[in-house]
Amino acid sequence: MIKSVVSKEYQELQKGIIKLQEQWKLQIDPETIRPNFDKAAMQAGVPAAALAAIDFDISLFVQWIDEINTTLVTLIPDLEAKLSCIASLLNEETAIRWIDEAFSFNEVYFTSFAEEHGLEEWIPQFLAETALRPYLQLTAEKVQPMINHAAPGAGCPVCGEPARLATLEEEGKKAIHCPRCHANWHAKRLECSHCGNEDHKTIQFLTVEGDATSQIQVCEECKGYIKIIDTRQYISKPSVALLDLNSIHLDFVAQDNGYNSLGEKKLTN
Ligand SMILES: [Zn+2]
Numbered sequence: 001m002i003k004s005v006v007s008k009e010y011q012e013l014q015k016g017i018i019k020l021q022e023q024w025k026l027q028i029d030p031e032t033i034r035p036n037f038d039k040a041a042m043q044a045g046v047p048a049a050a051l052a053a054i055d056f057d058i059s060l061f062v063q064w065i066d067e068i069n070t071t072l073v074t075l076i077p078d079l080e081a082k083l084s085c086i087a088s089l090l091n092e093e094t095a096i097r098w099i100d101e102a103f104s105f106n107e108v109y110f111t112s113f114a115e116e117h118g119l120e121e122w123i124p125q126f127l128a129e130t131a132l133r134p135y136l137q138l139t140a141e142k143v144q145p146m147i148n149h150a151a152p153g154a155g156c157p158v159c160g161e162p163a164r165l166a167t168l169e170e171e172g173k174k175a176i177h178c179p180r181c182h183a184n185w186h187a188k189r190l191e192c193s194h195c196g197n198e199d200h201k202t203i204q205f206l207t208v209e210g211d212a213t214s215q216i217q218v219c220e221e222c223k224g225y226i227k228i229i230d231t232r233q234y235i236s237k238p239s240v241a242l243l244d245l246n247s248i249h250l251d252f253v254a255q256d257n258g259y260n261s262l263g264e265k266k267l268t269n
């Protein structure tokens, strides 16, 4: 598996979106996000974003969706006809619903929305998720000082996204980074983030030829994986979003070998 397996179009789109999200974040009034540091709930694995009060600016959200559509059409002109109806569909009520459902990963809602309006299946959730992220990222910035670990299996302590990306820092410390909200936290070097397994016999590392700075940690207990990138030798560290994008070949390798970024609950008999 080589890096060029990911289409240039996809890479360009993702880079364009990362840039947009950085600009959008600056448009949000930080006072509209009010975290609630409920220690007990956070320790039990409730994502901090679910505990925070967030006043979404609906008109901004709709405007951002429009900007994503422009970016999409610039790269993939064929999409123009498919995306042209979005603006008329996205009234205030629907926009609020999109935010809620993207927040809770409700794929069923988005699939049926796409079906109902004759859209390609990926479009509504992709748009909603992309425009939601600046809010999640700003929430993560606010609660980051309170985050020092994650409950195995609970995903990101800020947004609930399954863990799939880690870096090695000084002294070989493992830091997990969330590509969705950009929160980060430390974890034990030999611990599966999905099921908490710490047995060195069932935790293994896959490497990819020609890529000396990365490895994939896999767990035989739950079949989960996480990418681990040694960024200690990097002169300038890329953003989490770019790190995730530039290491997408590792996701393919892990998934080709039967591992997934969720981990599976082991069946007991
Ligand atoms: Zn997150």
Ligand SMILES: [Zn+2]
Pocket: 192, 193, 194, 195, 196, 197, 219, 220, 221, 222, 223, 224, 263
């Ligand atoms: Zn595991």
